[in-house]
Amino acid sequence: xxxxxxxxxxxxxxxxxxxxxxxxxxxxxxxxxxxxxxxxxxxxxxxxxxxxxxxxxxxxxxxxxxxxxxxxxxxxxxxxxxxxxxxxxxxxxxxxxxxxxxxxxxxxxxxxxxxxxxxxxxxxxxxxxxxxxxxxxxxxxxxxxxxxxxxxxxxxxxxxxxxxxxxxxxxxxxxxxxxxxxxxxxxxxxxxxxxxxxxxxxxxxxxxxxxxxxxxxxxxxxxxxxxxxxxxxxxxxxxxxxxxxxxxxxxxxxxxxxxxxxxxxxxxxxxxxxxxxxxxxxxxxxxxxxxxxxxxxxxxxxxxxxxxxxxxxxxxxxxxxxxxxxxxxxxxxxxxxxxxxxxxxxxx
Amino acid sequence: xxxxxxxxxxxxxxxxxxxxxxxxxxxxxxxxxxxxxxxxxxxxxxxxxxxxxxxxxxxxxxxxxxxxxxxxxxxxxxxxxxxxxxxxxxxxxxxxxxxxxxxxxxxxxxxxxxxxxxxxxxxxxxxxxxxxxxxxxxxxxxxxxxxxxxxxxxxxxxxxxxxxxxxxxxxxxxxxxxxxxxxxxxxxxxxxxxxxxxxxxxxxxxxxxxxxxxxxxxxxxxxxxxxxxxxxxxxxxxxxxxxxxxxxxxxxxxxxxxxxxxxxxxxxxxxxxxxxxxxxxxxxxxxxx
Numbered sequence: 001x002x003x004x005x006x007x008x009x010x011x012x013x014x015x016x017x018x019x020x021x022x023x024x025x026x027x028x029x030x031x032x033x034x035x036x037x038x039x040x041x042x043x044x045x046x047x048x049x050x051x052x053x054x055x056x057x058x059x060x061x062x063x064x065x066x067x068x069x070x071x072x073x074x075x076x077x078x079x080x081x082x083x084x085x086x087x088x089x090x091x092x093x094x095x096x097x098x099x100x101x102x103x104x105x106x107x108x109x110x111x112x113x114x115x116x117x118x119x120x121x122x123x124x125x126x127x128x129x130x131x132x133x134x135x136x137x138x139x140x141x142x143x144x145x146x147x148x149x150x151x152x153x154x155x156x157x158x159x160x161x162x163x164x165x166x167x168x169x170x171x172x173x174x175x176x177x178x179x180x181x182x183x184x185x186x187x188x189x190x191x192x193x194x195x196x197x198x199x200x201x202x203x204x205x206x207x208x209x210x211x212x213x214x215x216x217x218x219x220x221x222x223x224x225x226x227x228x229x230x231x232x233x234x235x236x237x238x239x240x241x242x243x244x245x246x247x248x249x250x251x252x253x254x255x256x257x258x259x260x261x262x263x264x265x266x267x268x269x270x271x272x273x274x275x276x277x278x279x280x281x282x283x284x285x286x287x288x289x290x291x292x293x294x295x296x297x298x299x300x301x302x303x304x305x306x307x308x309x310x311x312x313x314x315x316x317x318x319x320x321x322x323x324x325x326x327x328x329x330x331x332x333x334x335x336x337x338x339x340x341x342x343x344x345x346x347x348x
Numbered sequence: 349x350x351x352x353x354x355x356x357x358x359x360x361x362x363x364x365x366x367x368x369x370x371x372x373x374x375x376x377x378x379x380x381x382x383x384x385x386x387x388x389x390x391x392x393x394x395x396x397x398x399x400x401x402x403x404x405x406x407x408x409x410x411x412x413x414x415x416x417x418x419x420x421x422x423x424x425x426x427x428x429x430x431x432x433x434x435x436x437x438x439x440x441x442x443x444x445x446x447x448x449x450x451x452x453x454x455x456x457x458x459x460x461x462x463x464x465x466x467x468x469x470x471x472x473x474x475x476x477x478x479x480x481x482x483x484x485x486x487x488x489x490x491x492x493x494x495x496x497x498x499x500x501x502x503x504x505x506x507x508x509x510x511x512x513x514x515x516x517x518x519x520x521x522x523x524x525x526x527x528x529x530x531x532x533x534x535x536x537x538x539x540x541x542x543x544x545x546x547x548x549x550x551x552x553x554x555x556x557x558x559x560x561x562x563x564x565x566x567x568x569x570x571x572x573x574x575x576x577x578x579x580x581x582x583x584x585x586x587x588x589x590x591x592x593x594x595x596x597x598x599x600x601x602x603x604x605x606x607x608x609x610x611x612x613x614x615x616x617x618x619x620x621x622x623x624x625x626x627x628x629x630x631x632x633x634x635x636x637x
Contacts, residue, residue: 003447003448004447004448007443007444007447011440011443011444076431078429078431079431081393081398081425081427081429081430081431082427082430082431082432084398085393085396085398085424085425085427086444086448087417087420087421087423087448087449088417088420088448089417262400264399264400265398265399266359266399
């Protein structure tokens with residue numbers, strides 16, 4: 001396995017370079033050209049360095065992109081005979097690709113973050129407490145590893161590249177739509193509105209926000225007050241969130257490794273019936289996206305228009321799932337029931 | 349030695365192979381034949397350990413290719429539809445196999461030269477046949493004891509086919525096993541010493557190729573008249589009989605004499621010849637030879 005990972009590192013260096021260079025250049029350009037920083041510290045009148053979210057946001061794209069690039073070979077009907085005929089177990093083959101992808105991701109994050117930071121420090125020398133950017137880098141590394149592993153898990157549940165991409169996208173759409181509709185639930189649980197707490201990226205952004213606040217050279221007590229007293233709920237939920245996601249990542253990893261050697265490679269290229277994909281994600285997204293119409297279009301025609309649009313997207317999703325316009329009874333029920341549920345929740 | 353025991357394979361609800369039993373001894377060039385979709389590629393993939401049997405097992409050198417990684421380094425499977433990045437070269441692909449096999453780069457170069465294939469030309473610029481030749485070079489260079497070559501003659505021109513057959517004979521040793529699938533039965537007949545014919549998911553015929561071909565005889569008889577020949581009463585059974593004008597072709601069991609079918613007075617001359625592998629295959633498929 002080691003030898004194969006070395007082989008991948010050696011032969012894919014150009015790909016790694018390009019993957020690192022594009023977001024780095026983008027990040028450098030955005031930071032270099034940006035002049036106005038909002039959100040001013042009322043004590044020092046110094047703006048918070050929110051521009052450092054740029055590499056974090058670019059990384060969000062990369063953790064979706066990299067599992068697809070790295071694992072596509074293992075789900076391509078054309079490449080099956082090449083990769084799975086290699087004399088190594090399916091688990092080792094998967095692990096090699098997963099680890100190499102993680103190495104690429106860490107390289108991309110490290111290069112982009114530190115070059116972006118250098119550009120930032122070049123523009124604002126000795127203004128911020130640069131030491132706080134180091135934990136930002138480290139927490140970024142942990143979170144991108146978490147999301148990368150989760151995305152890889154989802155991709156591997158599919159039997160084709162297209163389905164793998166769809167599974168990842170559906171999962172992330174669900175993580176936006178579900179919390180969007182569950183504002184009330186959040187409020188009841190946490191006493192305030194933290195709608196995106198279940199989204200893995202919310203943890204990354206919140207941690208980044210914590211260190212960005214601390215990097216502002218305001219009186220130390222003031223910073224501590226912001227983080228630990230004024231927003232205790234957010235802090236507790238953030239820690240909980242991180243623990244839950246680390247556990248989820250470990251579980252998904254163990255599940256994939258346990259299943260990998262018994263995975264039937266002859267299924268590659270066939271329809272993907274996984275519960276982590278179309279069959280569950282589409283109804284969930286449909287239910288909660290219609291439920292969000294509570295705020296947008298209750299009792300108005302715009303609400304109905306949105307409902308038709310969401311339902312059409314759900315149907316397209318099932319067409320893609322079945323690779324056909326002929327849907328089964330279960331598929332049709334998987335659309336009708338969420339629509340009814342969504343309408344009930346939204347009170348349209 | 350490869351032992352196949354009660355091997356059954358389902359793809360979903362479809363049964364592709366059912367209860368196949370076979371033993372392939374070391375030093376064999378084994379031809380695997382069958383109509384399209386018979387399950388030849390599936391059997392090769394099962395032997396290589398790529399896919400798992402639904403029932404039964406495959407034992408190679410007293411071990412299973414599913415669980416024994418070191419055994420799998422002795423097996424090389426060449427797909428019937430190899431797919432590689434158009435920008436990568438044969439040399440790049442050789443580097444991949446060097447990671448897993450005791451790869452002999454010199455052998456790879458030599459065989460590539462025999463075929464006249466450039467190892468540094470991107471796959472996108474190579475023809476189907478040239479890619480196949482390059483893959484054959486890689487297969488031999490891996491030093492694998494078990495070479496499983498699917499549709500190996502596909503895309504090869506007559507000169508390349510001849511070169512490949514010479515290579516097979518040159519590289520065949522007492523402890524190696526080559527398993528080839530092909531629809532070019534004439535080519536297989538030249539090099540294979542045993543064979544298996546898959547039909548309806550089972551081995552319809554399996555064994556020594558020469559022995560099997562010599563069990564059947566083909567008579568070509570010049571009749572005295574163009575009238576449809578009348579066979580003797582109580583004649584033995586035959587596989588096939590066709591008459592075109594005064595020429596009668598009769599395929600029957602090796603032990604039977606032509607005069608047990610036709611009166612001597614009814615024909616002028618008779619030529620006896622062994623049947624070819626292709627004719628044998630067609631007979632088994634109940635197709636007119």
